[in-house]
Amino acid sequence: MKISAVIPAYNSATFIRAAIESIQAQTSKVDEIIVVDDGSTDNTEQVLKTFAHTVIYHKQANQGPSAARNKGIELASGDWIAFLDADDQWTVDKTTKQIQALQTNPELHLIAGDMTEIDNDDQLLTQSVLAKHKMLDYFQQLAGKPVPNALAALVKKNFIPTGTVLVKRQTLLEAGMFNTEIRYGEDLELWAKIATFHAVTCLPDILMLRRQHGNNATQASEGMLIDLTKVTESIRNFASSQLTAQGISPNSLVAEAQWTLGYWYFSGGNNAKAREAFKKSLSQDFTLTNLLYLIFSILPASLINALRIIKQKFAKS
Known part of the structure; x- marks a missing residue:
């Protein structure tokens, strides 16, 4: 050795x-x-x-x-x-x-x-x-x-x-x-x-x-989340049957990465890119969460902000 x-x-x-x-x-x-x-x-x-x-x-x-x-x-x-x-x-x-x-x-x-x-x-x-x-x-x-x-x-x-x-x-x-x-x-x-x-x-x-310092600290970023979608797609391509055998849905794996990217865009106010990511997520795995966030990303910014304020008030009460 x-x-x-x-x-x-x-x-x-x-x-x-x-x-x-x-x-x-x-x-x-x-x-x-x-x-x-x-x-x-x-x-x-x-x-x-x-x-x-x-x-x-x-x-x-x-x-x-x-x-x-x-x-x-x-x-x-x-x-x-x-x-x-x-x-x-x-x-x-x-x-x-x-x-x-x-x-x-x-x-x-x-x-x-x-x-x-x-x-x-x-x-x-x-x-x-x-x-x-x-x-x-x-x-x-x-x-x-x-x-x-x-x-x-x-x-x-x-x-x-x-x-x-x-x-x-x-x-x-x-x-x-x-x-x-x-x-x-x-x-x-x-x-x-x-x-x-x-x-x-x-x-x-x-x-x-x-x-652990500023150059390598793990922080969510657009590039990181985009690459995560590429990684999950790659893993699905070479290991779809193995994932399924081990209890993981290959399409759900990709959908979750796309949803995470979409949520990052949505939280930052970039609804156009959020919509694209949520659409891709929904095309891979239809879930109520995916559908709701796609709808949210279509709503006017003023309405989204009002809903966020209401959510925060309920969370504090």
Whole structure:
């Protein structure tokens, strides 16, 4: 078993040293560290020169983190790939715990884990992201065994943080690696492809410290929600029968993503785009909620505002 660690980097001079050192400090050593510099304009390259004899460095024009990760996968000589973003850190026994899980469950193709969130000053923000999302107990009970109906679980809530992943390189290649056409949710699409055909798990152990700051804080945005509709459509295309077998309606999955996008537009007062999204949602899955919101998006803005005021008054009473 040979492990290659892949780090995509973009203007990462501040934190990348700590990221690399957290990999080098592993109790079970990785075999190579690959940093793909995705067109940095700061002194990331100068920082990495101090690791010249221990890190494989590749610089390319800026293409985004997916393209950088894909290049790292291509350059890797390991049969297993681990990922880490340049501003995050692994816990010291991350790879040891994953190797142990693989030895116990050799059918696994992907092993992820829990993570802690910290700020730019290394102060604790969230001890356990799994606990935050009320999933820790479930994965503790699972104890590293393959997740049952993993595809259905993933589309309900992505439980695979990219920076904790250890995955077979051949499995990544067969899945097509990261989709560079999608900026948000490309990781979910890839993990869903893998979970459709292979055993995956998530360990209830903290394997990574994820740095939460303005550049990576998860906030709903138009681009993110549009990409979510693309991801759900893609998953429906390659895993429709598997979703159905695991109790998930493929069309409802797409409809929900379109409704969420429509509601975001509607809440922001963009009724024209909201109508288009609600229509698409309704065409995939006819529900009373979809129909009502489509009707609301057609109403005059003055009437919508009056209804909102009435709703707020009832909510306070």
